[in-house]
Amino acid sequence: MLKQRVITALVLLAILLPALFAPVVWPFAVVTLVMIGAAGWEWARLNGASFAAAVGMGALLCVACGGALWAGWVSAAPRAAWWCATLVWVLGGAWALKGGPAAWSSLSKPLRWTLGLVALWMAWLALANARAAGVNFILSVFCLVWAADIAAYFGGKAFGKRKLAPAISPGKSWEGVWSGMAGVLALAALWISLDRSLAVDSKSLYTLLRERHGTFGLVLVLVFLAAMSVVGDLMESLVKRSAGVKDSSGLLPGHGGVLDRVDALLPVFPLALAMSSM
Template identity: 75%
Template sequence: MLKQRVITAVLLLAVLLPALFAPVAWPFAVLTLAMIGAAGWEWARLNGLQGTPAYSAGGLLAAACAGALWAGWAATAPTFVWWAATLVWVLGGAWAMKVGPAGWPSLSRPLRLALGLLALWTAWLALANAKSTGINFILSIFCLVWAADIFAYFGGKTFGKRKLAPAISPGKSWEGVWTGMAGVIVLAFVWMAIDRTNAIDSASLYTRLHEQHGVAGLVLIAIFLSAMSVVGDLVESLAKRAAGAKDSSNLLPGHGGVLDRIDALLPTFPLALALSSL
């Protein structure tokens, strides 16, 4: 299993890194479009569609992303998109955490499908816009999610006692979440120091937030984004538990599906763009 995970990770990096560091934005936009389309297929399957209807859902999502790319939104999307996504994720995430896997099917299937595909579309759009803004900017958001996850993992292993959402993800603890938030705050200040002392192509998310909102605003927003990355993870876990699935698919051997890899990114990217646009 470990060998398979490593091979898959190396292959993914071999494809993603050249697109991410390409001097133009479209290779990354097209590659992530294909991945988001696959995630749309996975979401449809988790919510009861199989065969042609599930493939159609993924195709429809990919077509919506392609339409945004054609319209020029992959470089500069309207700001209201990020704020609409923020509203849906905050309110919808709170509702999903409250009802848990047992209550998830109480939401009609068409609405579940629509909300999931919309979340994936806005996440792809945010990824494309972040890439157009600059490598330093997009990497700072990626690393926020990764830092929150890594610090939460080790903090939960070391200090974890109180379960965060045992019906959804028994391994997560409140102590892990707090450790993840602390790690992101440390990352933010380290990244800002690097921004000040190195030639970069763009300001990082942290530098932008600090310039706009000061230290207190930066810390509060970093905590909020860390929390929302956890919500993204929990919402996907909730959908999988409701469907009785361990992974979203087997598209990535050793890693599960695309959704399993990007769940925490889904709310974080559009919310980061919303808050940095203030």
């Protein structure tokens, strides 16, 4: 299993890193478009679609992303898209997590398919726009999610007592959530200092938020984004529990599926763009 995980990770890095550091945006947009299409197929399958219907929905998602690429939205998407994503994730996420797997299963399949595909499309659009903003900016958003996850894991292991959502993800605790938020704030302080001392191609999310909202606003937004990364993770866990499966698919040997790797990123990227564009 470990060998599989390492090989898969190396292959993914070999594909993603050249696209990420390319001098133009479209290679990264195209690579992530393929990945988000695969995530769309996984989403449809998790929500009861047949194999053929799921392939069709994954292809439809790719076409929608391609349309945005053709329209030039990968570098200048309407700001309203980020606020629509914020509403979907905050209100829809709160409803779904409160109701649990039973409430999710009670929704019609077409509605579940539509909600997921729209969320994935907005996440891809936000990824492309974040790359257009600069490598330093997009890496700062990626690292926010990773820092929240890593700090939450170790904080939960060390201090976890109160379960966060036992019916959805029994391993998560409130102490892990607070630890994740603390990890994000520490990362932000370090990154802002590096922005000042290093030659970077763009401002990081943290520097932009501090310039636009002040230190107190920066803290509030980062706590919110760290919380939403947990919501993204829990939402995928909820859907998988509703479907009775452990992984979203077996597309990434040793890692599960694409959704298993990007779940926490899905709400954070569009919401980060919304907060930094205010």
